[in-house]
Amino acid sequence: MIELLAPAGDLEKLKIAYLYGADAVFIGGQEYSLRARASNFSLAEIKEAALFAHHLGKKLYVTANIIPHDENYEGLIEYLKGLEEANIDAIIVASPYIVEMAKKHTNLEVHISTQQSVLNHYAVKYFEDIGASRVVLGRELNVDEIKTIVEKSQAEIEVFIHGGMCASYSGRCTLSNTFTLRDANRGGCAHSCRWNYDLFDGNEKISDETLFSMSSKDLQSLRFIPSLIDAGVHSLKIEGRMKSVHYIATVVWVYRMLIDEYIATGKISDFDYYENEISKAENRLTKEGFLGEFPNKNYQLYNNRSEIPTKTFVGIVLGPFNDYIKVEQRNHFRPEDTLEVFGPGKKPRTFKVESIYDTEMNLLDAARHPRQEVLIKIPFKVEPYDLIRKAND
Amino acid sequence: MQYLTTIYKIENGEKLLKQADGLIVGIKDHSTRETSSFSVAEFKKITALTTKLNKKLYVSFKMMLHEPSVVEFNHLIKTINDYPFTGYIIGDIGYYYLLKETGKDIIYNPETLLTNTYDLNTYFELGIKGTFISKEVNLGEIKAMLTNKKGQLFMTGHGYLNMFYSRRLLLNSYFEEIGKTHDYHHENMRLKEEKREPFHPIIEDQFGTHVYRSEVTSTLDILEDIKALDYLVIDSIFHDDDYAIDILKLYQNNLDINQVSQLQEKYHETWDTGFLYLKTIYKV
Numbered sequence: 030m031i032e033l034l035a036p037a038g039d040l041e042k043l044k045i046a047y048l049y050g051a052d053a054v055f056i057g058g059q060e061y062s063l064r065a066r067a068s069n070f071s072l073a074e075i076k077e078a079a080l081f082a083h084h085l086g087k088k089l090y091v092t093a094n095i096i097p098h099d100e101n102y103e104g105l106i107e108y109l110k111g112l113e114e115a116n117i118d119a120i121i122v123a124s125p126y127i128v129e130m131a132k133k134h135t136n137l138e139v140h141i142s143t144q145q146s147v148l149n150h151y152a153v154k155y156f157e158d159i160g161a162s163r164v165v166l167g168r169e170l171n172v173d174e175i176k177t178i179v180e181k182s183q184a185e186i187e188v189f190i191h192g193g194m195c196a197s198y199s200g201r202c203t204l205s206n207t208f209t210l211r212d213a214n215r216g217g218c219a220h221s222c223r224w225n226y227d228l229f230d231g232n233e234k235i236s237d238e239t240l241f242s243m244s245s246k247d248l249q250s251l252r253f254i255p256s257l258i259d260a261g262v263h264s265l266k267i268e269g270r271m272k273s274v275h276y277i278a279t280v281v282w283v284y285r286m287l288i289d290e291y292i293a294t295g296k297i298s299d300f301d302y303y304e305n306e307i308s309k310a311e312n313r314l315t316k317e318g319f320l321g322e323f324p325n326k327n328y329q330l331y332n333n334r335s336e337i338p339t340k341t342f343v344g345i346v347l348g349p350f351n352d353y354i355k356v357e358q359r360n361h362f363r364p365e366d367t368l369e370v371f372g373p374g375k376k377p378r379t380f381k382v383e384s385i386y387d388t389e390m391n392l393l394d395a396a397r398h399p400r401q402e403v404l405i406k407i408p409f410k411v412e413p414y415d416l417i418r419k420a421n422d
Numbered sequence: 423m424q425y426l427t428t429i430y431k432i433e434n435g436e437k438l439l440k441q442a443d444g445l446i447v448g449i450k451d452h453s454t455r456e457t458s459s460f461s462v463a464e465f466k467k468i469t470a471l472t473t474k475l476n477k478k479l480y481v482s483f484k485m486m487l488h489e490p491s492v493v494e495f496n497h498l499i500k501t502i503n504d505y506p507f508t509g510y511i512i513g514d515i516g517y518y519y520l521l522k523e524t525g526k527d528i529i530y531n532p533e534t535l536l537t538n539t540y541d542l543n544t545y546f547e548l549g550i551k552g553t554f555i556s557k558e559v560n561l562g563e564i565k566a567m568l569t570n571k572k573g574q575l576f577m578t579g580h581g582y583l584n585m586f587y588s589r590r591l592l593l594n595s596y597f598e599e600i601g602k603t604h605d606y607h608h609e610n611m612r613l614k615e616e617k618r619e620p621f622h623p624i625i626e627d628q629f630g631t632h633v634y635r636s637e638v639t640s641t642l643d644i645l646e647d648i649k650a651l652d653y654l655v656i657d658s659i660f661h662d663d664d665y666a667i668d669i670l671k672l673y674q675n676n677l678d679i680n681q682v683s684q685l686q687e688k689y690h691e692t693w694d695t696g697f698l699y700l701k702t703i704y705k706v
Contacts, residue, residue, distance in 0.1 A: 095704070098559065099538045099566050126540035145535070149487045151516030159544070169486070169589040177489045196588050198486055201534050203585045206558045206702050207635055208615065214534060214558075215704030222586070226613040228596065229621065241596050241613060243588065243631075324590050326598040 032264040033288060034090070034187065035281045039070075042277050043078050048373050048414050049278045050285025053088035054078075055121060057270060060108050061093035061101065063144070063216045076115040088118040094142035096200060096214035097124050106134050113137050123200065123214075125159055132160040143167055143189065144200040144214065148174070150181035157184045165266065168194050169319050172253060176260040185263035190250040191280055191307075192268025194318055196222040196243040225332065244330040249315035251303050254284070255291050256320075272311075274359075275342035278416050279310035282371065306377070309340040309418065343368060344396070344403075346415040353386065353404035354411055356396075362419065363395035370407065372415035379420045380408050423649055425674065426478065426576075427656040427666045428457035432464050434663035435471045441670035444478025446511065446655065452498055454485040454629040455584055457658045457666075462501055469505040484513035484531060485629040486589070487520075496520060509551065518550065527551040529576060533584055534558065539570040546573035552652065557583045561644055561698045574652040579641040580669050581657030582623060583696060586633035593626040623660055634660075639696035642673060642682065665689060 035051035037043035046054045056078060057069040070078060075091060082089040091112055095101065105127065112120060113135040120137050122128055123144035131137045141147060141156045146167040153164045163185040166175065170188075179186045195202065202213055204221035211217035225240035248268070250257070257265060265288070267280055283306045291297055316328045343366075344356040362368065364382050371377040385393045386404040396403045424443035429435060438445065448456030449465060460468065465481070472479040481502070487495070499521065509527025512518060521528055530536070530545055531554035542553050552574030555564055568575060593611065597604035612621040613633060620636030641648065648654070654673070658666040668685055686692055 096535055097538050097541075098563055099540070102538070102540060123535075124538075124541050125544040126538070129544055146486060146514075147516075148514070149489050149492070149516040151487065151492075151519040152514060154519055155515045155548070158548075167486075170488075174489045196590065196592070197586050198589065201486075201532070201587045203534060203558045204633070206697065207585050208618070210700060210702050212558070212702035212704040214537070215702070217702065217704040221615075225616045227616060228593075228624075229612045229614065231610045231612075235600075235602070235611075236596075237600060239600050240616065241592075243586070243590075243592055243633075245590070319589070324595070326595040328590070329592070329595050329599070331596075331599055 031258050031262065031288060031292075032088075033281065033284055034264050034266040035277060036192075036267060036270040036272065037078075037277065038270045038272070040074060040078060040081075042274055044081065045274050045278050045414065046281055047082065047085050047087050049281040050373060051087070051267075051281050053090060053118070053264070054082065055090040055092055055266075055270075057092045058108070058112065060104070061095050061097070061122075061127070063092065063094050063214075063218075072111045072115055075112065075117060079116045079118075082118075083116070090119045090121055090140065091117050092121045092142065093127060094121050094123045094144050095216055096144060097127070098215070101215070102126070106130055109135050109137060119163070121165065128156070128159050128161060138162050140187065141165060146198040146200050150178045153178060153182040153184055153186070157182070163187055163263065165189070167198060168248065169198060171319055171321065172256045172260060175257065175262060179261040186261075187264035187266055188257060188262050189248060189268055189318075190254065190257070190265045190284065191248055192272075193313070194245045194248050194268075196245045223330075239331050242329065242331055245318075245324070246316040246328055246330055247313045248318040249304075249307065249312070250317050250320055251283070251287060251307065252300055253317060253320045254287055255297060258288070258291060273342065274345070275340075275416060275418065276310045276312075278371075280307060282373070283307040286374075340369070341419040342416065343419060344417045346370070346372075346411045346413055346417065347402065348413045350388070350404055352406070354407045355388070356403055356405055356417060358396040358398060358401045358403055361395060361397050367420045368417050369420040370409075370411055370415050370417050372412055375415070378409055423645075423651050424478070424653050425656065425670055426480065426653050427670060428581075428658050429468075429666070430457050430658060430661070430663045432460065432467060434667075435468060436475070438663055438666060438670075439472070439475050439477050441667055441674065442477070442656070444480065444508065444653075445472060446480045446482050448482050449498065449502070451628070452495065453482055454627055455587075455625075455632055455659065456482055456484075457661070462498075465502060466505055469507050473506045479507040480509050480511050480527075480529065481507065482511040482531075483517060484511070484533065486587075487514040487516040492520070499524065511554075518548070522549060529553065529574070531576070532556075533587070537563070539567045542567060542575070543570070543572045546571075552576055554578065554655075557585075557639070558697050558702065560700060561647060564698075565647060568648065568650040571650075575650075576653040576655060577641070577648065577651055578639070578657050579648075579654035580673065580693075581638060581655075581661075582634045582659055583639050583657075584632055585622075585635050587630060588632075589630040591626055592631040593624065635696070637694040638691055640693040641695070641698070642693075643695065644698060645673065661689070
């Protein structure tokens with residue numbers, strides 16, 4: 030069965046990812062993990078996360094995917110043993126030496142990070158030979174290339190299906206090191222590829238009001254999921270450990286529904302529906318990366334960062350409270366707003382907010398305080414962890 | 423420590439090899455980010471020259487390996503492998519499996535990734551003969567690698583260092599976006615970040631887009647510290663062979679500081695020390 034793999038930056042996001050349909054979640058530990066700014070997990074939290082995952086019959090992977098310098102190896106073996114004791118299902122690494130140490134000192138399964146930019150089955154073979162059970166491919170491959178690699182490899186193959194993309198081959202960029210001294214391959218990436226540049230031919234300036242940028246649109250691969258499943262890919266990965274609860278729930282939910290429909294019926298009846306739903310998550314503009322045609326100007330972002338939060342996430346359902354529904358507020362909303370509720374396996378439904386109360390039954394003119402628990406009426410059945418967003422942004 | 427250099431024109435090979443212990447060349451349509459790439463016939467001539475002079479010769483394939491190019495690559499190797507030369511420099515570990523039975527030395531140069539002694543040594547255990555030290559490490563880290571190495575270590579000691587390699591054709595896309603024709607001179611394009619002063623060379627070829635550091639990186643000041651290095655490479659990309667000869671003389675003859683500034687003036691460039699004395703931040 031194909032695996033849907035989601036990111037999580039904290040325990041709440043992890044729980045949401047599982048509840049909304051992820052088969053496995055990847056998180057960062059506090060050591061050896063890229064995305065240094067993501068709220069990475071302590072060993073105790075990793076243990077709690079693994080318990081939660083296994084209780085649901087799901088899997089937990091921990092990234093340890095920096096490209097280390099000598100100074101980073103101190104305490105490595107103890108850390109790997111700590112991860113083994115936390116009972117995780119695999120580590121995701123980029124350093125061959127970490128692979129070697131994990132195989133020598135623990136029983137951890139090892140997956141190879143996309144930081145190694147594995148793009149062919151010969152490179153997969155190298156990582157098979159040193160003990161990896163899975164390889165996450167580079168994002169510069171079309172479906173035919175992926176299919177060839179799957180057919181010629183023993184290791185499981187994982188591919189990215191959604192989220193931000195490095196403009197360079199992953200792991201092969203030191204723009205951030207050069208411009209800011211922040212080490213791109215040790216979690217400090219300053220995303221210098223998304224900056225604006227003037228382009229010159231010798232001394233002649235070529236760029237005009239549209240500045241040059243290497244910045245790429247985010248990956249969105251809904252229409253390629255059937256082909257990837259048919260190609261025999263083992264795991265479909267969503268990027269974004271630093272993304273919000275709403276983003277993770279929305280993206281996981283959409284891919285879950287699409288995968289389930291394809292597996293159940295052998296076809297997708299309405300791609301447009303899924304595309305409309307996934308557009309409600311806060312993405313940059315999206316394209317299909319390298320999966321289809323070779324990228325051209327339509328796959329690049331110029332002059333802006335194009336962050337488009339299309340639907341404001343306003344709250345999480347906590348459960349019933351007398352005749353009301355208790356909601357934890359995440360963004361401002363008020364009476365007369367039209368809201369949309371969606372939950373694991375459930376299509377979105379809309380309703381108009383009548384009145385809002387606090388838990389002391391004081392009438393409020395708006396839900397304006399982050400994480401405040403408020404009471405509203407919702408005219409249909411909802412469940413804890415259903416998410417609420419504005420329907421008319 | 424031996425000196426290797428890239429080469430711009432085949433007719434300058436003999437002059438270059440008076441100063442260098444060997445050459446690094448690309449093969450046309452199969453190599454990227456080289457000073458020059460040559461046809462198979464030209465490569466054959468170069469092998470004759472390096473054999474006659476008893477010098478080293480490496481063929482460089484720094485591009486990433488994609489499945490559709492495997493057949494053509496194998497055909498190339500079948501054509502050239504019987505010529506007398508020292509080895510292959512590869513940018514993707516996948517090439518190792520295509521080349522390991524060739525009998526030639528295999529040198530791994532992913533340009534990044536090789537930032538510590540431990541990873542270097544895992545590649546030597548595989549059968550890789552040599553590895554390049556990544557550009558983003560500092561002198562202390564280089565010294566540790568030199569002390570603990572279990573195979574040959576190479577380092578780009580002088581030249582423009584690449585800092586970005588994408589499969590995307592970013593110049594082509596940009597020219598499409600702004601509606602201009604792209605009859606640009608490939609080696610003359612430069613980027614300038616809107617809030618910074620330096621200009622960065624940018625090139626595009628069939629393998630993608632490549633952006634370089636703004637200054638030539640020089641290791642002239644640390645030659646004594648890195649004397650345990652097996653091969654120091656002079657990369658003359660964006661220059662010609664006269665430049666490589668001048669630089670080789672400078673490095674090998676320990677010419678005085680005045681000659682450094684004369685050379686910089688002659689070639690209208692300044693040099694820096696890359697990451698040799700810098701410490702990158704990774705917990706932000």
